[in-house]
Amino acid sequence: MDETFKILVIDDDAVDRMAVCRALFKANLDVDLSEVDNGKTALSLLATNHYDCVFVDYLLPDFNGLELVKQLQELDVGTPLVVLTGQGDEQIAVEVMKAGAADYLAKARVSPATLARTVRSAIRLHRAEQSARTANQKLQETNDQLRYQNHELAQQRAQIESQNQELIQAYRLKSEFIATISHELRTPMNAIMGFSQLLLRQYPDPLSEQQLDMVKRIFDNSRNLLSMVNEVLDFSKIEADRLEIHPEDVQFTALVLSTVQELQPLALEKDLTLKAEFPDSLRALQLTNDPDCLRRILVNLISNAIKFTESGGITVRAQQLDPEQIEIAVQDTGIGISRDHLDIIFEPFRQADQSLTRSHAGTGLGLAITQSLVNAMQGTISVTSQKEQGSTFVVRFPIHVQQLPSRGVKSPMI
Numbered sequence: 001m002d003e004t005f006k007i008l009v010i011d012d013d014a015v016d017r018m019a020v021c022r023a024l025f026k027a028n029l030d031v032d033l034s035e036v037d038n039g040k041t042a043l044s045l046l047a048t049n050h051y052d053c054v055f056v057d058y059l060l061p062d063f064n065g066l067e068l069v070k071q072l073q074e075l076d077v078g079t080p081l082v083v084l085t086g087q088g089d090e091q092i093a094v095e096v097m098k099a100g101a102a103d104y105l106a107k108a109r110v111s112p113a114t115l116a117r118t119v120r121s122a123i124r125l126h127r128a129e130q131s132a133r134t135a136n137q138k139l140q141e142t143n144d145q146l147r148y149q150n151h152e153l154a155q156q157r158a159q160i161e162s163q164n165q166e167l168i169q170a171y172r173l174k175s176e177f178i179a180t181i182s183h184e185l186r187t188p189m190n191a192i193m194g195f196s197q198l199l200l201r202q203y204p205d206p207l208s209e210q211q212l213d214m215v216k217r218i219f220d221n222s223r224n225l226l227s228m229v230n231e232v233l234d235f236s237k238i239e240a241d242r243l244e245i246h247p248e249d250v251q252f253t254a255l256v257l258s259t260v261q262e263l264q265p266l267a268l269e270k271d272l273t274l275k276a277e278f279p280d281s282l283r284a285l286q287l288t289n290d291p292d293c294l295r296r297i298l299v300n301l302i303s304n305a306i307k308f309t310e311s312g313g314i315t316v317r318a319q320q321l322d323p324e325q326i327e328i329a330v331q332d333t334g335i336g337i338s339r340d341h342l343d344i345i346f347e348p349f350r351q352a353d354q355s356l357t358r359s360h361a362g363t364g365l366g367l368a369i370t371q372s373l374v375n376a377m378q379g380t381i382s383v384t385s386q387k388e389q390g391s392t393f394v395v396r397f398p399i400h401v402q403q404l405p406s407r408g409v410k411s412p413m414i
């Protein structure tokens with residue numbers, strides 16, 4: 001069924017009004033018609049009633065059409081207005097259209113067909129405008145909402161940035177504190193070790209068996225403690241990115257053999273074999289590397305291998321992979337590492353056994369430090385292991401290591 005259009009006709013001339021009404025009825029439109037003969041009544045009607053379309057005579061006794069259009073615009077009456085003009089009033093038509101009328105129609109052209117066309121197109125246009133306005137309003141609202149959210153996000157970002165700065169500052173202070181404390185601890189630890197070593201010489205007076213045992217324990221414990229303090233100090237340097245390598249000429253096999261020899265007593269204490277194997281071709285190999293860095297990597301891996309092995313032994317193997325790369329593997333026959341733990345053991349303070357009752361002492365920093373040192377040497381470290389069978393740590397690095405510039409303070413590692 002056709003829609004019923006509610007239409008208001010405003011004209012002081014009863015004949016003209018009737019002509020419009022008659023034409024509207026004949027136009028085959030379903031209309032609900034109201035008529036008024038002056039602008040004032042029309043305004044009050046329009047303020048309280050909704051009409052789909054209004055026909056207004058341009059010349060009313062109390063208003064002209066232009067004023068009425070303007071007033072209705074001010075009242076924000078959402079109804080399309082069609083102004084009825086006299087013949088040849090094109091200038092007036094332009095003005096009323098500019099003021100917001102939906103259309104104009106010369107009275108002489110009023111006919112059922114033109115009225116039906118005008119009503120339909122005015123209503124269609126008006127509805128299109130209305131929905132465009134609604135869409136625009138929604139867009140505006142979304143825009144406002146987005147602007148507000150953007151503002152909130154910017155505030156949160158600023159807050160996070162300031163918290164981040166505070167964190168970096170706190171973190172730097174913590175690292176400095178740890179570095180200072182561990183540095184300060186090294187001096188008394190060295191004194192304890194030095195004096196206990198003097199006592200162990202038993203010169204000029206021999207010690208009783210019990211005294212000897214006690215001094216040995218003092219020496220062993222302080223050595224362990226010193227190595228832990230050194231690890232913490234190394235780690236704090238790595239965290240502050242103060243780790244630098246100083247490459248120089250290194251006689252590779254001599255360095256490996258001397259490190260193995262240095263750790264031989266630790267292996268002997270546990271009745272473990274510790275040996276180094278490499279092809280003769282390596283004996284003449286000169287590396288460009290930081291000898292101290294390379295030694296620390298070997299010490300960390302070999303002492304871990306000794307610590308986590310109860311029987312059997314440790315073998316250090318070296319080989320040249322290609323003209324540019326060398327590989328060292330530290331293999332043990334120890335307790336092994338489960339698959340789950342293989343990834344985490346290189347993280348600082350992570351140990352396969354983190355229980356308080358664990359049987360092996362340590363800070364959990366050795367492998368994190370080792371990995372950082374290997375990275376500084378532009379190398380890689382990997383591990384393969386089988387529970388109860390043993391582990392093999394493999395380090396690969398260039399024969400000629402470049403000195404990289406220090407990267408300054410970096411963000412927290414943990």
Ligand code: ADP
Binds near residue numbers: 334335345361363
């Ligand atoms: P720490 O030795 O001080 O605990 P590390 O960072 O050197 O710390 O090693 C982390 C963990 O990796 C060790 O606690 C141990 O669980 C495991 N791990 C390292 N090396 C070996 C090894 N050779 N055999 C078995 N487990 C090992």
